[in-house]
Amino acid sequence: MKSAVTQNDVAKEAGVTRSMVSYVISGNSDRSVAPETRKRILDAIERLGYRPNKAAQALQQGDVGFAANKLGVVLCSSETFLRPYYADILSGIHLEAHEQNFQVSFIRFFHELKNPVLFNSLIHEEEIGGLILVATDQ
Numbered sequence: 001m002k003s004a005v006t007q008n009d010v011a012k013e014a015g016v017t018r019s020m021v022s023y024v025i026s027g028n029s030d031r032s033v034a035p036e037t038r039k040r041i042l043d044a045i046e047r048l049g050y051r052p053n054k055a056a057q058a059l060q061q062g063d064v065g066f067a068a069n070k071l072g073v074v075l076c077s078s079e080t081f082l083r084p085y086y087a088d089i090l091s092g093i094h095l096e097a098h099e100q101n102f103q104v105s106f107i108r109f110f111h112e113l114k115n116p117v118l119f120n121s122l123i124h125e126e127e128i129g130g131l132i133l134v135a136t137d138q
Helices: 007-014 018-026 035-048 054-060 078-082 084-099 110-114 116-122
Strands: 070-075 103-109 130-134
Touching: 007 018, 007 035, 018 035, 070 078, 070 084, 070 110, 078 084, 084 103, 084 130, 103 110, 103 116, 110 116
Parallel strands: 070 103, 070 130
Antiparallel strands: none
16 A cells, blocks of 8 residues: 655655745745745645645644534434435535534444444544434434
8 A cells, every 4th residue: 555645755856845845835924935946845745646634733733623623424324315304404514514614524324333443533532523413213
């Protein structure tokens, strides 16, 4: 399996320091970056397919509220999508989440969460701030 591209990889590709890559990614205005250097870094990011790990950045910056605005929705079963009443509820959840600057990070079915690896990756305080369970009597 191919390992994830790191800021060090981007820095090497662009011929700059890792801290310079970090400045460009974070939009840090404490230090100016020459336009041509910024372009080299952004081009290297594109070529390598680098994607920042938002959770790691938040932890590094001490942002304990990183996941506070992320919601998960758990449904009893896939039939919930087929019932107009619950489709309206799910639509309402998405609309209100957007209005309140929340993100619906995932929608899963209850039986999927029996997998402990999936459960631990989704239902963790550093990944999600709230969980909505839509239980139906089918």
